[in-house]
Amino acid sequence: MLAVAALSARAIVDAAALDGLRTVALDLFGDVDTRRRAHEWRCIGDAATLRIDDDRLLAALDALARRGEVRGWIAGSGFDGRADLLERGAACLPLVGTAPEDVRRVRDPQAFFDLLRSHGIGHPATAFEPPLSTAGWLCKDAGGSGGWQVRRAQAGDPPAAGCYWQRERSGVPMSATLVCNGRDAVLLGFNRQLTQAIGERPHVFRGVIGPLPVSDRVQRELTAIARLLAGVFRVRGLASLDFLLDGDTVEVLELNPRPPASLSLYPRVGDGGPLRAHLRACEQGELPSAPAAGGLVRGVAIVFAPHELGVDAACAARIEGCDGTHDLPQPGTRVAAGDPLCSLDAEGRDEADTTRQLAQRRAALQATLETRT
Template sequence: MSLTSQKLRRISDPKTARSVLLCGASVRSLAESAIAAGLRPLCVDFFKDADLDGLLESGRGRFVGRINNFTELPAMVRSVRSTIPMLWAGGLENHTDLLREIGLHRPLIGTAPDIADQLRDPWILNNWLAKAKIGVPRLATQPTADADCHWLQKSVASSGGLGIGLYNSDSSETATHMSHGRYLQEYIDGVPMSALLCADHAGVHLVGMSLQLIGWPSLGASGFLFCGNVGPVDPGEQVTQQVLEAAKILVERSGIHGVFGIDFILRQSHAWFLEVNPRVTASHMLYELQQPGLVIHRHLAALGWKSGNPRRSLLKHASRPLRALSPVAARLILWAREDIHVPEGFGNEPRSAVQIADRPHAGTVVPRSNPFCSILLTATDCDEIIQKLELLTDPSSANPNSSLRTLQTRGYSTRIIACQLKLLWQKYIQSTSRPEQGF
């Protein structure tokens, strides 16, 4: 079977949604996109961020409730009219039993639970991609498979880099963990990246690719914890075709449609597959700067839905191939190194030197090891992103009570963040083996 011979069926009579239930670990950026796509979002997540509240208080949506874990989700959404569909997001791919339970009582917009289960199984994915041009790291359940190989230990039911670590065969704790749904994946050194794609009746389309920030101490993270994206970037035709071929194989073998993500490592102009995120990923916001709501609009269309109040500009672009025309954007996720008491006015300055998103409410305490907030930056290219971060290091540019001062006093140095991003960008340029503008 060729990669283009099996196309998804065109849906001639899509269902209409005016409101949509958004559920995931954090749905602030998804709610912004849903509103831009002409939908009224009803939101459930772990954080109830202040900027999400502000967005919804304008009458364009409603916060249904905050949950502490996903097992609380079925009870939380019962208060929402059952005809309103639920669009599920980050983290729920590991709780397909809950998706099935909720799907008994309301429509779901997203990957079917059975398909998500397949796409989260590393052994199935490695089998499907065995003959693809993309690199596929080896898998094992025991380190004796190859004692000379560097291994990562991972869980089939984790997201955001949680629970990933280097395997130490001498650790009794590590050996114990291996018996509880964990596996070994060959460690590939390179540049962590992600691709966002959309599968619909016309085929598989690349939305864009971005650099991933993983375990940066300057952002309060450690290990393999996800702490942001920078993009879109273009690693070249060879890598693009490797990722697209892998995506087409996954679509044909699993039947997934809609928007989904692939995480991979870029090493010497070659992509190495890591995993699939069978949902709209956090990087969607990087590609919607010029056309807000377009990713959600296309996600709905691929899954047989349409907005009851779509923007005219979205309809205009609905049949065009998705391509990243956005300027470069960076989302830097700051993790709390200690308990943080959120001061009044944090992130609210109308003319602040930095845009703060995913803001906790003033007067609350963000517990240690939890996400604190995000820094959002836009520019014409990554070099300019780095320059903007370097300019933020001047304390005189910020009011002593500003959000930037709060971040600085908590040990978040934009100078160090800029240095770390510069090193990543240099490694990316070297990995593409293409002449590009450097520093």
């Protein structure tokens, strides 16, 4: 049995279930489908805070370690910039993934961008002191995730640990889904990141579509970059490399050393699923073969509540009854306007087909949210 800890553990729990792996889900939401797929669920924080509670996490891991039937735990979203918490958790129960000291290195923006510069790898102009003029600059927090850590720079922004400034660039936001063994990496595919502006946050993550084709030149360049970074930072297991793509020009943004949201786009990896590949890479150093090109294009999209919503039993049933819904809220949940409500998935022949299906499913879901009983 495995433990999975994250802000929301549902996607990793689903991936584990595809591989016949039993899980204990540790997250903030306890969504209907998370509890349905996991062997058991434990709360590790208040959903309203969007932050994992140190004491709850460590108590849960300690209790699982004393039971003796859980082989280790996988850290998902919510641990970016929290290597100390990973370290403390790993002292309770073995961490199956990138070691905390290596997470600390790869999430250090100065070390990361210095390495890119030393190898001539393209990236947006980056500064660690406030620019004289903030026009065209973003302010980023290396400890955040999901685009919530990115905002437009403002005059008077003070320097702070983990914060840096980066030029806003044109280009399509993309990611590469990786499996790494601490020395090398295999690319599973390339994905388009879907983002939207929410308040002062111009690039909030709202979904991902892939695998998508790229040119041979881009594929060669990103394969070389991923293999280099996986070895230098000793990344282990599933990970993602975020970048901007403008024609054939690549600019690297960050490397996330944990199972990414895009793992749902890759239900088959080698002779199993993505979680089986993660375990083999972490525990045996075994990497899967690179997948063949082609096949279905899948998409995952977050649905944000259009207005404040009280999810009663009837509303929860309507949400679950819509095609492709996941991360299903429990009856009794209250969701503020603009907060994540659930997610959708779809698959199609190509990116346009998948995008169209996601839009249709979103429209159908939004129509049900206006239904009154």
